Amino acid sequence: MSYSYFSDAYAEPSRQQYPPPNYLPPNPQHFSDHPGRYNSNDRARAWTSAGRGSTTAGRFGGRSTGRGFEHTNARNPNQNYSQNYNQKVQNPNQYQTISERFTKLKLAEEENATTGINFDAYEDIPVEITGTDVPKPVNTFAEIDLGEVLNDNIKNRCKYVKPTPIQRHAIPVALAGRDLMACAQTGSGKTAAFCFPIISGVLKTTSSAPVYGRREMVAYPLALVLSPTRELCCQIFEEAKKFCFETGVKVAVAYGGAPVYPQLKSLERGVDILVATPGRLTDLIERSRISLAKIKYLALDEADRMLDMGFEPQIRKIVERLDMPSRGSRQTMLFSATFPTEIQRLASDFLKDYIFLSVGRVGSSTDLIQQKVVFVEDSEKRDYLRNLLHDEKAKGNLGKNALTLVFVETKRSADSLENWLCRIGFPAAAIHGDKVQFERERALRSFKNGVTPILVATDVASRGLDIPRVAHVINFDLPRDIDSYVHRIGRTGRAGKSGLATAFFNDKNSSIAKAISELMKEANQDAPDWLNQYAESHSSSNDYRHGSSKFGGRDFRSGNGNNADDGGNADYRGTSNSYYDYAPSPVAAEFSTSNYGGGGGGGGYESVVASGWE
C-alpha cells in the first residue's frame, strides 16, 4: 500500500518554494504506508442487506473525544485507565504503530461489513460516568425494555445487533428518567441513543391530538429534538421516522428555508416527536401553531453548538422563556462530540441532577482518522489541492465510492472553489448558508450519491451529518476553533471505518497549532516538528477553544470537588465510574468507583473551572 502524494508533490517544480524545506514532515516514511481507505462498498452492502438506503443518519462508529481524562488521571493515579494513559504517554513505542492498528481495523471492517458497524473499533473504549445513582449499562438490546414494536424495529428493520457503547450507557440512564449530558462523537449512535428512550416513553403516554382553537390547531408535541442545522434536522427526522415505523408514534419536522405549509399540515395530523431547528420552531410557537406545554422529553443534538455564543439566546428562549415545562418536570438530554467546560456550565441551567457520560478512547478523539497537517500558504492552496486531488484520484481514493469533503472558511470561497474545481475537471458541489435550501439539499444529495465526489462546504456541514463513504476531509482553510476541527474531521472515519484528514496550515492558523498538535499526539500520531514549534510559540491563548484539553470528556462538576464540604454544591456531588468498556470481564465487575466530590484528593484541575463555580 503506497501513500506518497507528499513526496510526489514536493518533487514538482511548481511547488518547490513551499512549504519551506524545513517544514517538510520529518519522517516521510510515516506517510509511506497509509493503510488506505475502507473499501467503500462495505457500507453500501451493509445497508442494502438491511434494506436501507445510504442516507441513514449517524448512529454508528466514531469515537468520542477522550480529552480531559488526563485530569482525572492526575487525581486518581490508581485507576485502570489512568495507568494505561500514563503508559501511553511515557512509552508510546510499546503500542502498535498506527499502520498496524489501521490494518487490524481494516480487516475487522471487512469482517463486520454485514452489520454495517465495526465493533472491533470499540475495544477497550474508556467510559466515564459521573452523577448520583448511575444506572447500570446494558450489554444487549434484549436487556432493555423498550417495548415490543420498537424492539422489533431495532432488530429486524434496522438490523442492530447490539448497542454501541454510547447506547449501552445512555439508554438505561434515559429510561430511568434521568437528565443526561453525553459526550460521544456524532455517528457513534447518538441519534438512536436518545430516540429509543423517547419513543419508548411516548408509547407509554397518551398521545395528544392537536388542540383546535377558535380557528386553527395547536400542536402539542411530547418530545422535542433540536439541531443546529437544517440538514442535520432532516437527518434526525428520517432516522426517527424509521425507528417509529408502525409504532404509532408520530414524528414531525420543522426547519427554516422550506415552505411552512407542508410542515403545518403534518403538525395538524398530530405530533409526538418534533425535530426542529430553533428559528422555525420559535416562529411557529409565536404563531401559536406549536405549544411546548406538554413536552416531556427535550433532546439537544450537537448541544455545544446550540449553546455557543450567538446561538445560546435563541435556545435559552425556547427552553426557559416560552411555554416549555421547567427542568425537573421534563427530561432533558444533551449530546455532543465536544463539551467545553464553559458550555457545560451553561448547559447545566437546563438540567436537573444530571448524569454526565463520556464515551471515548483515552487521549484520542480520532484514532481511526489519520490526520495530516501540511504547510501551505494561502496563495498556493489551490495548486496544492489540485495536485493532491490528482494523486488521490490516481490511487482510486477519489470517486463515487471515495468522497472528499473540502472545508473552507467563507461562503464566498466555497462558491469560488467549487467553480474552480469544476473548471479544472473535478466535479464538485458546494454547500453553505447563503444557498437556498433546495440548492443545499441538492448539493448534499449529489455528493452522497457520488455525482459530485467533492463537496466544498462551510461549517454548515461540519457537524452531525452522516455521509457514508467520505474517505478524505480536507481543511482547505482551518477553522478558528479546535472544536470545529474535531467535528469536521469526524465526517470521515465513521462507523469504525478509517479515514484521512488533511489540513492546510499556515501562519494565520497559529492559534490552533497547539490544539491540533495535542489532538494528534493523543491520537498517537506524530505531529510534524514545525507544527510543534508553532504550538510552542503560540501557546498563550486562554480561550477555552485554543487552550489544551478542554473539549469536555470530563464532567466539569468534578472540578469543584474541593468545595464539596461547604455544602453549597451538594447537588453536584456524585459518584464517578470510569472503566474500560468491552472489557473481557463483565462490565459490572469493572466498575472502579471513586468519589470526586469528596474533597481533597489532590486538585490539579483547571483553576478556571473551579473558580467559575465559586
Added chain:
DNA sequence: AAAAAAG
C-alpha cells in the same frame, strides 16, 4: 472577522 438559525 465566520458560520449558523426566521422571513
